[in-house]
Every structure is written in structure tokens, then in C-alpha cells.
Amino acid sequence: MEKDQVAITGGLIVIGGSSGSLDALLLMLPLLKKDFHTPVILVMHRNTTTGTALTELIASRTHLEVKEADEKDKLMPGWIYIAPPDYHLLVEEDGTLSLDISEKVNYCRPSIDVNFASAAVAFKEKLTAVLLSGANADGVEGMMRVKKYGGKNIVQDPQEAIVPFMPEQAVLSCEVDMITGAAGIAAILNEL
Numbered sequence: 001m002e003k004d005q006v007a008i009t010g011g012l013i014v015i016g017g018s019s020g021s022l023d024a025l026l027l028m029l030p031l032l033k034k035d036f037h038t039p040v041i042l043v044m045h046r047n048t049t050t051g052t053a054l055t056e057l058i059a060s061r062t063h064l065e066v067k068e069a070d071e072k073d074k075l076m077p078g079w080i081y082i083a084p085p086d087y088h089l090l091v092e093e094d095g096t097l098s099l100d101i102s103e104k105v106n107y108c109r110p111s112i113d114v115n116f117a118s119a120a121v122a123f124k125e126k127l128t129a130v131l132l133s134g135a136n137a138d139g140v141e142g143m144m145r146v147k148k149y150g151g152k153n154i155v156q157d158p159q160e161a162i163v164p165f166m167p168e169q170a171v172l173s174c175e176v177d178m179i180t181g182a183a184g185i186a187a188i189l190n191e192l
Helices: 003-010 021-032 053-060 113-125 140-148 165-173 184-190
Strands: 012-017 040-044 064-067 079-080 087-089 097-100 127-131 150-154 178-180
Touching: 012 021, 012 113, 012 184, 021 040, 021 053, 021 178, 021 184, 040 087, 040 113, 053 064, 053 079, 087 113, 113 127, 113 140, 127 140, 127 184, 140 150, 140 165, 150 165, 150 184
Parallel strands: 012 040, 012 127, 040 079, 064 079, 127 150, 150 178
Antiparallel strands: 087 097
16 A cells, blocks of 8 residues: 555544634643544634644644645645635545635634535545534534535534534534543544
8 A cells, every 4th residue: 555545544533623622622632642643634713813823732732743734735644734724624535635715614714614524525434523612503514514425423512612502503403423522532533
């Protein structure tokens, strides 16, 4: 098997969040095991002028390689790719990433829905989507697509979420495989 095919055969994890989700991420990421090989994409609603602060913060809390996603990045095992501010991040069927500046979805760019939907088409049953704390319903439509293509959906327990609206909407609107706290999500991801 060629090196570039490893990520495709091993699956993909996509994590989306908004208000309050950074706390969950900072709890989850240090709990990922040292030999964690699945590529991870983070789509966070954030200020368009934050620069590299989020990437640096995430990198300081995990042993995985972390980078802000670039056009045509090839997904690699054990890497975390962060959607850049003001771009939708798409997953292509060949395991590469694309940046898109089309209109906002759910008032957001990057949109969790856009990322989850493109990842669902590319990875089908090898995709795991995680939706964290947030103040709007971005991610819910994407989770519906994840299920349509055979993937798994995990939602942060709304009772644990700092802003429960986003995970509540997912639980009410689409098929969810697991509802758990941030530490529980990390444990599930370690078992994939």
C-alpha cells in the first residue's frame, strides 16, 4: 500500500464546534493515545483575524502534528488539520483538502455542515463526525449526510456543553450513535 493511501483506508474524524467547544477540545486532545493514527479535521467558528493562535494552542495540548489546512493538503495519519478562518474546508474523494470561499452557511465560514457533508461523500462508512458545544445548528445537516453515507455521529452531552444549543439540535434532528462528555468522546476515538 502506498503511503498516500493510508489515511483513506484508515478513516477520518471530523470535529465541529462553536461557542464553548474549545474547552471540550482542550480536554479531549491530550487524552488521545500516543499511537493515534486517524487524521482529524477541526472546524471551529472563530474570528477571521485570529491568525495562528488556535493552531498554536491546539498543538500545545496534543502530541499529534497540527497545522492549519492548506489547499491540496493530503490527509495523513496522526495529523490534525484546522479549517482556516473565513474558508469552507472540503474533503475530496482522493483524500486531499480544498478551500472554498463561497457564501456562508448558517452564517458561518468555515461551516461545519459543508465540511461534514463533503467528508461523508469522500469517506462514507469510514467517517466519524463529532459535534461539540455551540450556539447555532451548524453541523446538524452535515450529520444527516454522515448517516446517509454510513458514517458514525458522536455528540457532546448537551448537559456538559457550555453552550448546549448545537448538540441539542443534533440529538433532536438526526441519528446519533453516541452522546457523551468530552472525556468519553476521546475514549471512543481511541477505540476507532
